[in-house]
Amino acid sequence: MTEERPSPSGVERVIPQATVTRLATYLRVLSILADEGVLIVSSEELATAAGVGSAKLRKDLSFLGPNGVRGVGYDVARLRAKIDSALGLDRGHRVVLAGVGNLGQALAGYGGFARRGFTMVGLFDSDPARVGTEIDGLTVRHVDELVVACRELEATIGVIATPDEAVHGVAQQLVDGGVECILSFSPMVLDVPDHVEVRRVDLAVEMQVLSFNSSRNVSGPAGIADPAIVVAPRPVSPPPLTSSPLTSTARLGRSHGPRIAGNPNPVNSSTRNGSVIAP
Amino acid sequence: MTEERPSPSGVERVIPQATVTRLATYLRVLSILADEGVLIVSSEELATAAGVGSAKLRKDLSFLGPNGVRGVGYDVARLRAKIDSALGLDRGHRVVLAGVGNLGQALAGYGGFARRGFTMVGLFDSDPARVGTEIDGLTVRHVDELVVACRELEATIGVIATPDEAVHGVAQQLVDGGVECILSFSPMVLDVPDHVEVRRVDLAVEMQVLSFNSSRNVSGPAGIADPAIVVAPRPVSPPPLTSSPLTSTARLGRSHGPRIAGNPNPVNSSTRNGSVIAP
DNA sequence: TTTTGTGAACTCATTCACAGCT
DNA sequence: AGCTGTGAATGAGTTCACAAAA
Structure with a gap:
């Protein structure tokens, strides 16, 4: 019943959710490299192939402990095995x-x-x-x-x-x-x-997100750093609302409610960010 | 050619990427409510149905400007139209x-x-x-x-x-x-x-992320706040590596490289976090 | 009184830049 | 000389808690 369990034994490592997602991607790239007979790969090469920055990749891998050899790079097979195990795929x-x-x-x-x-x-x-x-x-x-x-x-x-x-x-x-x-x-x-x-x-959510992003891209190929995007030239218009027919009428059907997920337990897991929804 | 374009005209609003993703989810819930004939919904109800916290929902909606009526809630149809338009779905x-x-x-x-x-x-x-x-x-x-x-x-x-x-x-x-x-x-x-x-x-990435999360869940139903998760009771083992056959041999084939995305432009967009990969 | 909208505090994630190893 | 691993700095996203509106 204790609230948290941050340190059951000694020193632990924690893998951020965002990193887990990317680890899966690295794994796929590593498989391809292995198939090509590549034995060693640098963070720079691996990162490019996975579509991320090399610093981020190294940070991600660092959560698994030491993996590579400085001045050399990562052993493809070894790294693959380590990620496999970290993700529990060897089960x-x-x-x-x-x-x-x-x-x-x-x-x-x-x-x-x-x-x-x-x-x-x-x-x-x-x-x-x-x-x-x-x-x-x-x-x-x-x-x-x-x-x-x-x-x-x-x-x-x-x-x-x-x-x-x-x-x-x-x-x-x-x-x-x-x-x-x-x-x-x-x-x-x-x-x-x-x-x-x-x-x-x-x-459909994936498509809608695309739709939003494309709405912004239309104007300029150069502009707008993507992490957040400009919207609505005239965003105001405080809603006059309550124009005529609603207010107390036909509120949420008391008897049945919104009929969607009257969640007693407030949906715990439900995957985090991204294409999926967060708790 | 200018680097950014944060303010083409006057006051603008910026919608964070994470919010965009959730807006799409709210939209779906709103459609269902509309079909049920519900006219007004509170942030609490809508949030529960969408599987998020009400504070987050309100914050998300606030990026679209004022939407609801205090003490009352949101007009389902109006909110729906607003999100539709914000996401560019009306195009x-x-x-x-x-x-x-x-x-x-x-x-x-x-x-x-x-x-x-x-x-x-x-x-x-x-x-x-x-x-x-x-x-x-x-x-x-x-x-x-x-x-x-x-x-x-x-x-x-x-x-x-x-x-x-x-x-x-x-x-x-x-x-x-x-x-x-x-x-x-x-x-x-x-x-x-x-x-x-x-x-x-x-x-496959989705499944792998699941796999990881399940590896952690097995131990205790109570423990571990999810945003980051404990891993590896014994995380150490520095890699002896370079045991025998590799080092300079068969490095990345110089002639052809990893053959995967030898990206000249370092993959700009590629959706953010979640099921998808980040740039 | 009820419920929205939002600053301010906080947590998670990314980027930087460089120390440390080979 | 080259490349990894990581602390420190920055930025994004979430939660809190409350003032303002109906």
Whole structure:
């Protein structure tokens, strides 16, 4: 019940969230380098390939402890192993996928997962037409078996690619089935216990962010340092509001509320910044 | 040529990147509320539904100028319109999609786009078997027509859902076709001019971040404030490295380099934090 | 009284610049 | 000479807490 746990034993290292995200990217670049037979890489080279600055890259890596050799660079294989381990990828995550529509099938067949240590162990859907079919070597099972199957298969990660209506139910089943984390492609905000990590990818949000940024870019190719962007030449206009019909009428339906996430526990995890939403 | 352009006219407002991302989320919640006939919503209610704290929500909205009525709340329709406009969604973006595999088809058929003001205007693929087929009311055209078609169709956004090998070529064509921004589902780092905004969604990265976070969650449900997370009980082990075979041998192939993004311009845009990568 | 809007304090993240090792 | 690792400086983003408005 203690509030925090910053130092269970002696000296610890903490990896900032933003760094974790980038580590995953470095890992991909390192794989490519390894495939090309490259043995040593400098921070400068690696950074360029990953699309970041070299200082940031070095800072990121420093959270894992000493990695490279001064005056030389990083041993590609060694660094790869270290990041793998830091991200917990060497644990061999077993993944179940709910929803085998177009998106689900794309995910099931995505080679990038297997290549990074994720094994797809179960596919689930509620559509009888899809149940029983085989996709990428796995037979689609009915979503009702999800809870039991998660335990049998020892799944640690659940991916949700179902229509929005099914999302809550599926999420609950994944939680009951004991998965540690959920990747959802629905815009719905999930409501899960604190110990389950949720990451949400909302395609429409991605597009909307793009839309905003493009609105700003139209004017000048040179201008505007991107981290924050100018908007609205005339931003004012205090809202006269309450023009005529509202005020007390039809407020939030008292009886049912907004019907969206009447979250008893105020959505703990829900991935941080970026494409995803923060708690 | 001037370095910055913070104040073209009088008083301006700047919207932080992180806020932009959340605005898109608020917008979705507002749509649902509107559908339910809700007219007024408080910051507390809206925040809960969106999975954020109410203070953050109010701060976010404050960048758009005054929106609500004190003691009352926000007019759902009005707020929606304001965010729509701030994000540039009222411009009616026209979207072209390259790569009509499973993922591409999922995107083409995704109702969430149309619902938020994006119109899919063109589908492209290089596979002769797919060219000519009709998906969701659009005929798939050959990717070689992309440059011309982008101009004809007046596309502002390009989505890339092709295999990695095709990504660079397609990106170049989109740029030549004059799109303002690109949403890519490939892990490849794109190399585009500064005025083109790139947003990258890397599914494997999402999973890897989850993996990391779950590694930490296993121990205690109570512990660890999430923003940064403890790692490695024994983080030390300075690398003996240079054990035997490497050092000067087979360094980065001088002739060809890492062959990945030998970026002349150091990748300007590339979306910020989160699922995506930072410049 | 209720709820917004916002300065001010604080936490997290990036960039700089250089000491320290090979 | 070259490149990593990191403290210190800066900047972005979040939380707090309260004054002002309805």
